[in-house]
Amino acid sequence: MTRAPLVLAILVAGAAAFGSVAIAVRGPAVPEPRVTGRPIQVAEAGYVSSDTCRACHPSQYATWHRSYHRTMTQVATPDTIAASFDGVTVDAVPGSPMVLEQRGRELWADFEDPDAGGQTGVRMGVRHPSDPSLASGREQVAIGSRRIKRQVVMTTGSHNQQIYWYATGNSRVLGQLPAIWLTADRRWIPRRAAVMRPPGGSHVSETGAWNGICVACHTTNGQPQFDTPFGSAAIASQTADTRAAEFGIACESCHGPSDAHARANRNPLQRYTSHLTGRPDPTIVQPLRLPPARSSQVCGQCHSFWEFADPESERHASARGLPYRPGDDLAATRFIVQPTKNLDTPEMKAFLASDPGFIRDIFWSDGMVRATGREYNGLIDSPCFKNATDPARTLSCFSCHTMHQTPDDGRLIAEWADDQMAPRSLGNDACLQCHARVARGGPQDISAHTRHLAGSSGSSCYNCHMPYTTYGLLKTIRSHQISSPSVQATLETGRPNACNLCHLDKTLGWTAQYLDTWYGLTPPALGADEQSVAASLLWLLKGDAGQRAIVAQSMGWPAAQQASGTGWLTPYLALTAKDSYDAVRYIAARSQRTLPPFRRDQLPRGNPQLLIEANGTFNAEVVNRLTRARDNRRVFYRE
């Protein structure tokens, strides 16, 4: 019995020693408010963070936790970075190579100072920091020759790319490493190559961009907290006490600040009253219960092109963040850029005065958005949204997407997270909810409407009415403005139509003829090339960089390869691999990798539409003529 205290003391001492070693290995956890050198997470102003939500909503928390929304912004640690920093040298940067190092749980980078030659900066809002045309009033800087060594403290993204931010040493202002990591390819590329921008030009410093711009949408209740409005002075002369309720797009980004909800529902009577009556809880915003227009605005707060309504709004946002809260009218605090409706408004005119190329670069000439990540702009111009009169039959983001994987979704959670589609929307059912009469051949058979085999890619509503005509993040995604294939629209806007994005080997004339025969669309007047050369080649050879990217991606699309054959694609993709735009070259190379090895004997000889002669050579005269006629305007996508 007398040994018991001794044994107990030994056990306690052992546990304490084990705990101390564990803490020493992991590093002491610094309370977030005391962290310096980077933005911090502070739940205030009615925000409580997802940790609080987890207790009562474990399922919703779990699916959100596996989403790319959560990992949009993370503190950089060995656990959150996608790339290795362990003694890695990265050549894919302007100037001399960048050297990465991992010291315990700290990540460091040695690279040429992007701010050595001067300063740039940009404003919050629709503008994108990587767009040189937007640095109005500021010089573009050549990357400096001075090397600096900085701790990498934050990351952006995890799905397609990961961007790394370092502590500049100036308050909580962040700078961006000059290379980014492509997650699928598992390789570094220069940051400037990751966005669609004209060739040449100098490196653009993005110092301060996270604090001033990214924080708005990549965190929950982000507050830049600049001492003077971001962009009003050189970033080196500004300080920022940037903070957010939570890094990443968390529960309260969509449900609003939840302190009142959490407090009210600590009372079990309150909770069970809600459960048993099914009454909405007035202390929280449930986007699914909002009218379609309002619920879509919850997504639109980030997935849209917008501008501040006035300078005062911009000044306020530069300090305290954006005033919009889920459930609010988004248009009350922002100017949503919608060329089809507000091109002539004073707000738009003022906006275009500061950025003349904006509409031209981001929207097709008929007002359809052509940049990825701005799906709300497409939605609100869709007939299924703007012409709808019945809320139950009005298209909204939640008609197809779900932010929490549902129990009836049999897919792996990683598969769901890729696009967060609701299981009912994976096929034609999403459209047939309202357009049931199209399924004349049976519940799923829309072949009478599509004139393509039931179940084929040509009988997919999405492929014809939401073709891959928006571009961003080195890939194309579906247009979120529902439309029907139209050669007339293609001629007027240059936007590739759905038919020719799949039937890559056919001409616009061929498409016009079928649209006339099947749907009664009067064929427009076409030029000689449109009648005789495959539309994909016209876009690939003489289109602008955006059109070239769209077609190059389509050439790697299995459905298009099946419809058009693959024997002729390699030479054209090889030609595109010499494109002056990094992004176009990258996409062409990626599509090239989807093709079998090129064999000259498999070329479709004697096919004038593909500019292939009977002897298997290419019609160099026409290829060169079309290439010389290329639309070489400088294309900047605000991705």
Added chain:
Amino acid sequence: MSVDYGRRHLRFGWWSLLLFATLGLVLESLQGLKVRAYLDVSNETRRLMWTLAHAHGTLLAIVHVIFALTWRSAPASLPSPRLISASLIAASVLLPGGFFLGGVTFYSGDPGVGVLLVPIGGVLLLFALFSIARAAAGSR
């Protein structure tokens, strides 16, 4: 008519132990067969409730056996054996039963209304344990 509480609780305890040990085997099978209705994240509340039902039922079954042996060793020491026996049996039904029902239907992180049986069973259990403990102390 005198009641043989020792026999009653031995019988209840062992049958109860069999029942809840079987439930444990069923739960292990659900784990082993990766049944989504039990293992999915969306069913975390069910998993917790049924695990609690298994644990409480098994533990209370053992309490019945111990109570039976206690009764046999000193039958005269318990002040109101009928009340204690009834409380113990009711607790052994309500506690695991409440947890089990709470996992049949539930509301995200909140168990179903069947869980309301749990606090009732808990109070009855505490009453029985307190009475037994007090009697045991008095018997010294």
